[in-house]
Amino acid sequence: xxxLPLPPFGPNATMSAVRKYLLLLLLPVLLSACSEFNKALKSxxxxxxxxxxxxxxxxxxxxxxxxxxxELIVLTRGTQQSEKVNYLHAKSTYGMKDYTLASYYLANFxxxxxxxxxxxxxxxxxxxxxxxxxxxYELDQTETRNAMNQMQLFLVRFPQSTxxxxxxxxxxxxxxxxxxxxxxxxNQYYHMRNYQAAGVAFRNFTRQWPNSKYREDAMYFTLQSxxxxxxxxxxxKKLERLQEAVRSxxxxxxxxxxxxxxxxxxxxxxxxxxxxxxxxxSKP
Numbered sequence: 532x533x534x535l536p537l538p539p540f541g542p543n544a545t546m547s548a549v550r551k552y553l554l555l556l557l558l559p560v561l562l563s564a565c566s567e568f569n570k571a572l573k574s575x576x577x578x579x580x581x582x583x584x585x586x587x588x589x590x591x592x593x594x595x596x597x598x599x600x601x602e603l604i605v606l607t608r609g610t611q612q613s614e615k616v617n618y619l620h621a622k623s624t625y626g627m628k629d630y631t632l633a634s635y636y637l638a639n640f641x642x643x644x645x646x647x648x649x650x651x652x653x654x655x656x657x658x659x660x661x662x663x664x665x666x667x668y669e670l671d672q673t674e675t676r677n678a679m680n681q682m683q684l685f686l687v688r689f690p691q692s693t694x695x696x697x698x699x700x701x702x703x704x705x706x707x708x709x710x711x712x713x714x715x716x717x718n719q720y721y722h723m724r725n726y727q728a729a730g731v732a733f734r735n736f737t738r739q740w741p742n743s744k745y746r747e748d749a750m751y752f753t754l755q756s757x758x759x760x761x762x763x764x765x766x767x768k769k770l771e772r773l774q775e776a777v778r779s780x781x782x783x784x785x786x787x788x789x790x791x792x793x794x795x796x797x798x799x800x801x802x803x804x805x806x807x808x809x810x811x812x813s814k815p
Contacts, residue, residue, distance in 0.1 A: 568595050577606045581616065588619065593626040618649045625656055634660035655694050658682045662701050668712040675705050714745045721752055726763075730756040730779075751792045754779040758799045762806055773807045 571583035580599050587596035600620040607613045621636040637657035641650050658681035665675040682698045682705075692698070717732030733753040737746055757776035764772045780800040784793060 568599075571599055572602075577603060577612070580606075581612070584619065584623075588623060588626070591626060593623045596623045597627070614644050614647055614649070617643065618647070618653065621653060621656075625660065630660040630663045633657075634664070651689050651692060651694070654685050654688065655692070655698070658685050658698075659701070662705065665705060665708065668708045668715065672709055672712060675708055679705050710740050710743055710745070713739065714743070714749065717749065718752065721756055724759075726756040726760040730760060747787050747790055747792070750779075750783045750786060751790075751796060754783050754796055754799060758803060761803065770807075770810050770812065773803055773810060776803050777807065 567583055568587065571580050574580055580603055584596045584599040584603065587593075587599070597620065600616060600623060603616045604613075604620060607616050617636075617640050621633065621640045624636050625633040627633070634657045637653040637660065640647070640653045641657065644650060647653075658678055661674055661678035661681055665672070665678055679702055682702050685692070686695060686698055689695075713732075713736050717729060717736050720726075720729035720732050730753055733749045733756060736743070736749045737753070740746070743749070754776065757772065757779045761769065761772035761776045777800065780796055780803065783790070783796055784800075787793065790796070
């Protein structure tokens with residue numbers, strides 16, 4: 532094997548000169564790849580197109596593999612090669628990290644070739660693409676819910692899959708995102724001093740997420756919200772709201788008897804009991 536020619540510059544050469552030299556060395560390789568790609572595009576030989584497309588995929592040149600595979604999808608329709616071509620096309624779209632388009636093509640492959648040996652992989656990757664499109668918890672979580680549904684459907688369809696643990700890990704991550712979103716939404720009502728809405732939101736949160744790590748905070752904020760609503764209530768609703776707030780205290784104290792927040796909760800409870808004692812039990 533021949534050695535590379537010595538660079539035409541000394542040790543003090545600029546980076547610009549080094550880049551130009553390296554580009555000259557790579558130019559024949561790049562031109563060869565371009566030439567092969569263009570030749571395959573113009574070719575009517577499906578086998579040659581497929582061969583070049585697979586070479587492009589091996590180099591992760593997804594943008595070159597895709598147009599060749601798109602032509603092959605038409606050329607191989609109804610043949611034995613169709614399954615492989617559609618699989619490679621879906622995987623190339625996934626390689627481009629266009630997760631919306633990739634999810635569509637991967638799911639379409641699974642629907643079109645349900646018994647394929649690639650069906651399990653494509654079904655998982657389709658759901659994974661939706662997971663990758665899942666936005667931050669502050670934003671709309673439609674994509675997150677869709678991804679969770681797809682992951683759960685995958686587990687139903689492939690219960691013995693080696694990807695089962697990965698699926699469950701991703702589902703847990705998305706479930707946590709929805710949980711955080713719900714907690715922050717309730718918290719936002721509280722900070723806006725919309726205590727009635729906050730109380731409803733925190734109660735809904737504890738019902739929907741009974742094992743949440745935020746459950747203690749949610750139940751304490753339920754008490755806080757009920758307390759603020761009750762002590763500032765109009766007289767016609769004060770008794771009912773004071774009683775509801777006292778129930779919230781007992782719910783919190785029973786659920787978290789060792790809580791660091793129990794002392795503060797107890798102070799609110801005393802205020803509520805005092806207000807309750809001073810409130811008429813019936814209208815005059």
